[in-house]
Amino acid sequence: MRVLYISGAFPPMKCGVGDYLYQLLSEMGKMRNLNISLITSSECIEQMQGVSIYPIIKRWDFTAFPQIIKTVSKIRPDIVHIQYPTIGYKKYLFPSFLPVLLKVLGVKKIVQTWHEPLSRKGLFRYFPNLLVDSIIINVESDYLNKLPNFYANLLNKKIRCYIPISSNIPMSKLDNKEKLSLRKRIFKEQYQKNIIAYFGFITPNKGLEYLFQAANPEKDSILLICELKESDKYHNKIKDIINSDRWKKNVVLTGYLPDEKVADYLAIADMAVFPFIKGCSERNGSVLAALLQNTFVITTSFEKNGYFGNEHIYYVHPGNKTELEQAIIRYRKQNIHQERQSSSLVKPWSEIAMMHERIYRFLGK
Structure with a gap:
């Protein structure tokens, strides 16, 4: 199964979503049943084990569309998974129209991860994201409660999944x-x-x-x-x-x-x-x-x-x-003297990757 990710940020860009995606793809790239690709910003790394990276987008406005068309036509993905928001998108509206444009290109199965709640100031910014059928992943279990009623009602009609994030920082090896x-x-x-x-x-x-x-x-x-x-x-x-x-x-x-x-x-x-x-x-x-x-x-x-x-x-x-x-x-x-304890909140990235893989298998049926 060919899965194409799209993200405006990826290392070495300083962006939490980009760091998150790096950790996720480090695990997704190990799965033999998946062929993973990534379209990202031009200042990002070009190589990663198990992932084909296309750092081709200089500006995430509508001038990026020809590059998206060319690369999507080359990869011919079964699923496209887009990350929102990222520092690379800046204030451009083009990323919000990607699901619609991808449908026009013939991509039938789209997944979106919405990392942050929308503010009332940006109330209509993600409206184009909802114009086509797609699965929407949220990284907070109470995500709907943090949205204005307009978006909460719209998202209630969509297929949504909750998948938590984990630490972008590894565990220290110091004794x-x-x-x-x-x-x-x-x-x-x-x-x-x-x-x-x-x-x-x-x-x-x-x-x-x-x-x-x-x-x-x-x-x-x-x-x-x-x-x-x-x-x-x-x-x-x-x-x-x-x-x-x-x-x-x-x-x-x-x-x-x-x-x-x-x-x-x-x-x-x-x-x-x-x-x-x-x-x-x-x-x-x-x-x-x-x-x-x-x-x-x-x-x-x-x-x-x-x-x-x-x-x-x-x-x-x-x-x-x-x-x-x-x-x-x-x-x-x-x-200072108490025994350190582990927390139930920190999930292994391998588990988070498996949750994504199950969504892709569901879409592939």
Whole structure:
């Protein structure tokens, strides 16, 4: 069975959906019953074991259509699977018309993965996506509840599947002795403090300032596994906090790191804190990356509160600095010496790939 993926992002582009797809295709490419291809942006990698990659699209506007026609005609896929959204699509409308255009080209079986809920601002952006029959995959079990009624009603009439994501970051291979050595090298004489890690993109809805308000520099050191850019107003706000008298000796900012290094840095932390303004969701890969290292996580939720043992997560209400501070105090005392636990939320990519393969087999009947 020939399956063609289409995505506006793929490594080395910095995009969570692109990283997700890389992990997924790493497993899909191992399946002997599938012939996997990918059309993606021109700045992406050209080679991957088990996958034929066509990095041919410079701009995802309607000028890309001739290249899509040529490549689809060459591959002659049985199924086309499109990822939405990606950083490569930018604000172009062309990607939303791909399902319609593919039907015109004779592709009968189409799958779409919608990674993020639509905002009211972009209410009609995905309307063209729904003009043809296709299976729609969501990565959150409560996806419909996060949509405006207009789209929820439309999607209710479609065939939908829920397939979770997993961590784009691998599990650290460091043993306990190596973790301690790395911890000492990074934090020097402060290595015995409670190390709080944050990993991921920095945007206002991540609420990073709440972490600095809730933590105590006399007892905590903060490990920021991320990049801060001079041109970004919110990034400069976080830089000002880092350089303040209160925090300037108690923060390590790593900048961009390879995936294996990210895993090691998350593994040496006593806890990882994600004070998301809108609450944590199943598609927050940074949380899954920390959990894969068996690192205790404190994050936010509108629905959950307190410690969930099977998840190894403590939830506080978004924007509640006092709750966050109390959670850090409580687990600062316990977590350094407690046995690390695995989380039920982190699925192996092989299992996620099998869920996709079952959908393709269903369509192939």
